[in-house]
Amino acid sequence: MILARVEGSVVATKKNPKMQGTKFLFVRPMIVDSPASTELKASGSTLVATDSLGAGEGDLVLIVQGSSARLGAADDKSPVDAVVIGIVDTIDLSKRVIYKAH
Template sequence: MFIGRITGSVVSSQKVETMIGQKLLIVEPLRVNEKDQSDLTPTGRSFIVVDTVGAGQGEVVLCVQGSSARFTPETKTLPIDAAIIGIVDQVHIGPKEIFNSKD
């Protein structure tokens, strides 16, 4: 699993039938700041993921890759290798909160 921020969306007019109606989003993985663990910083990579939870632009989400992406009822028949499985509310490192969606 990884945490990422939604940076965009993908529209595809031609696709396999099982993908019709699936919301595709671009997610940039985030990591804990290596210097002081004070926040989450972007990695510079991007993934296209299927949204299973109704996430939106700018939200921080929890994603899975590989065969785990097909373990939800919504994705078990889809030809995918990445899916959003949650929207992140908070991230803590030890006693310190480094992300809060309410901020």
């Protein structure tokens, strides 16, 4: 799984028929760069993920990619490579809360 922050949405009016009605989010993977850190930092390049949970800009989400993404999609035959499978409420690292959803 990948921890990522939603940076925006992607609109595609013309798409594969299996993707009709699918919401696309523009997400950036996040990391904690050291065990002593309490800050999430951007890591890597952005990607587009499908979302059926209702995540929005600024939310922290859990993403799966590859074959796991197809299993997490509404239709396991969908041509997807990244899917939101959770919206993060809290991150507790070494008994410290480093993230709490607004």
